[in-house]
Amino acid sequence: xxxxxxRPELTVGQDSTEIPFKWNEVGNPIVxxxxxRDFICVIQDNGSGNAQMLFLGxxxxxxxxxxxxxxxxxxxxYQGRLIELTxxxxxxxxxxxxxxxxPGTQDIPFVGADxxxxxxxxxxxxxxxxxxxxxxxxxxxxxxxxxxSDSPGLFEIVAGDTIALEEAGNVIMNVSPIIRPYLIADIDxxxxxxxxxxxxxxxxxxxxxxxQEVWNGDSETLVDDSANDFFAxxxxxxxxxxxxxxxxxxxTPYGDIVGESYGQASTSEVSPSPGTYxxxxxxxxxxxxxxxxxxxSVNITAGIGVSQIGQVNLLLKLNxxxxxxxxxxxxSVTEDTLTFSGSSQFTPLDFGAPGFDEYLVQIVIDPGxxxxxxxxxxxxxxxxxxxxxxxxxxxxxxxxxxxxxxSAVVGEIDSTxxxxxxxxxxxxxxxxxxxxxxxxxENGIFIFDVTKDVPIPDTATTCxxxxxxxxxxxxxxxxxxxVVSPCENPIMLLCRNSLGGVxxxxxDGSTEMSPDYGQDRKAMRRVLFAENINExxxxxxxxxxRLGEVYRNNIIEFTSETIKTSTRIGHQVYTLDSExxxxxxxxxxxxxxxxTKQKKHKFELEIEYPEEFTP
Numbered sequence: 161x162x163x164x165x166x167r168p169e170l171t172v173g174q175d176s177t178e179i180p181f182k183w184n185e186v187g188n189p190i191v192x193x194x195x196x197r198d199f200i201c202v203i204q205d206n207g208s209g210n211a212q213m214l215f216l217g218x219x220x221x222x223x224x225x226x227x228x229x230x231x232x233x234x235x236x237x238y239q240g241r242l243i244e245l246t247x248x249x250x251x252x253x254x255x256x257x258x259x260x261x262x263p264g265t266q267d268i269p270f271v272g273a274d275x276x277x278x279x280x281x282x283x284x285x286x287x288x289x290x291x292x293x294x295x296x297x298x299x300x301x302x303x304x305x306x307x308x309s310d311s312p313g314l315f316e317i318v319a320g321d322t323i324a325l326e327e328a329g330n331v332i333m334n335v336s337p338i339i340r341p342y343l344i345a346d347i348d349x350x351x352x353x354x355x356x357x358x359x360x361x362x363x364x365x366x367x368x369x370x371x372q373e374v375w376n377g378d379s380e381t382l383v384d385d386s387a388n389d390f391f392a393x394x395x396x397x398x399x400x401x402x403x404x405x406x407x408x409x410x411x412t413p414y415g416d417i418v419g420e421s422y423g424q425a426s427t428s429e430v431s432p433s434p435g436t437y438x439x440x441x442x443x444x445x446x447x448x449x450x451x452x453x454x455x456x457s458v459n460i461t462a463g464i465g466v467s468q469i470g471q472v473n474l475l476l477k478l479n480x481x482x483x484x485x486x487x488x489x490x491x492s493v494t495e496d497t498l499t500f501s502g503s504s505q506f507t508p509l510d511f512g513a514p515g516f517d518e519y520l521v522q523i524v525i526d527p528g529x530x531x532x533x534x535x536x537x538x539x540x541x542x543x544x545x546x547x548x549x550x551x552x553x554x555x556x557x558x559x560x561x562x563x564x565x566x567s568a569v570v571g572e573i574d575s576t577x578x579x580x581x582x583x584x585x586x587x588x589x590x591x592x593x594x595x596x597x598x599x600x601x602e603n604g605i606f607i608f609d610v611t612k613d614v615p616i617p618d619t620a621t622t623c624x625x626x627x628x629x630x631x632x633x634x635x636x637x638x639x640x641x642x643v644v645s646p647c648e649n650p651i652m653l654l655c656r657n658s659l660g661g662v663x664x665x666x667x668d669g670s671t672e673m674s675p676d677y678g679q680d681r682k683a684m685r686r687v688l689f690a691e692n693i694n695e696x697x698x699x700x701x702x703x704x705x706r707l708g709e710v711y712r713n714n715i716i717e718f719t720s721e722t723i724k725t726s727t728r729i730g731h732q733v734y735t736l737d738s739e740x741x742x743x744x745x746x747x748x749x750x751x752x753x754x755x756t757k758q759k760k761h762k763f764e765l766e767i768e769y770p771e772e773f774t775p
Contacts, residue, residue, distance in 0.1 A: 673687075
């Protein structure tokens, strides 16, 4: 039996609040790990204080022979090691096996019951064959069956000595090289259309694997792992990365649970001192916009008095004192059981609370005048950080007169969503607002053209974009953008950033133009400059520059769909005009230097337009 021990996902949370994050960058290894486990057993005491393997319902007397050397490993209590079998006995339909260390033949003391397995040296050239399939249509992504690169063979005997060769049977399968060819750098969104939301299918693909144990002359049945599907994104995380190649903090909702606690009950049978049920609360840090987001779940059973509950309050506390009752929560009572769950988001400063790095959020259940005769069950409240839009800019810029697009990873637990667009003037006063909605969708990376439905007002200086779960009104991601007016001669470029999302920038300083005549072709080149930018912007603009081979496109038919004549493998840059029309250009690698002590920086980029056709 081959057991998958790790899949390409990160799981955060506790108990019922665990959330899997399945989005992975294809530029980093996307790894499955597994372990060969030939025969599964339980460990018991052999009656003499030593460990004994019990194979329930298995007659293994032909597979496990006295004096055989096999690999043994407990799942919890017993360390993996080579052992020698000292006794193999069939007891009814079960097989009992005594064993000792190898070398040394020392008995192994019984330290507790455990599940375990053994691998035997009878499967020559043991290996794992695996295939990758696309989730959307079950198409096979690799026509050639891949095999585990390091065959997890058990061990071999050389001149009478036992030499361990990956005896634990561990296998690592990296599926990134298989998936990468199916992701495309091109941005196919038609920004000239009336659409405001685009499913960026070039940037991601859902996948799963099938695998099979194979050895000389035999194999096990093919295993279909389609119940565990994941997503690969055309991007890469950089060192250091807290979450490896996973896009956890960009996936909605970001379920990084920073605190969780369970309630304690106190009871009283009579008034005027009714019992209360309070959860132990959770410390919550506001996000960059000052918002607090909490989720809660309560399921308690109370005796006499549960139907007399007055209300359930969500409190905000500082230094143990209640600052305000933010919300009276909805709840339901079924017989003697009180249940409710939900989420709340608020800004403490809006309620007159002083600005603090942390606040205490607490649920308090008021049992009314009757009190609780008894209480059991639990309440929990936890905090989740908001996700990020799929951009590397701390504060993206929105240029008047040009489209503004931004990407977001839409997670599988969403139902319907919207991006709320709010503009503000220099004094912070609100101007206009509107939204761009996705009515129904599945997992995906979506591009939002936010200014098409909600144009930029003349006096706007900032814009706040809020990605919202429309089903329950929860904000999932928030980012603040600066609204600017371009200078003369603006050139907007659009490409895909290293995370897989879209990125745009207007180069509006002076430019230099000159033709290029290399490789028997004529094409115009332009050197662009971005000045007075901060360090974050300087670093983000590096994504316009990628290395890779350039090839000429094979243009069979010249139509309005033709927007480029050459392509750099793995990268595509466009010029974008005010109407949303794109022209594919090449970004010529340019070494940019800056001094980190400077508050403002300068970035230079050379681009090459499509070559000029000649008769």
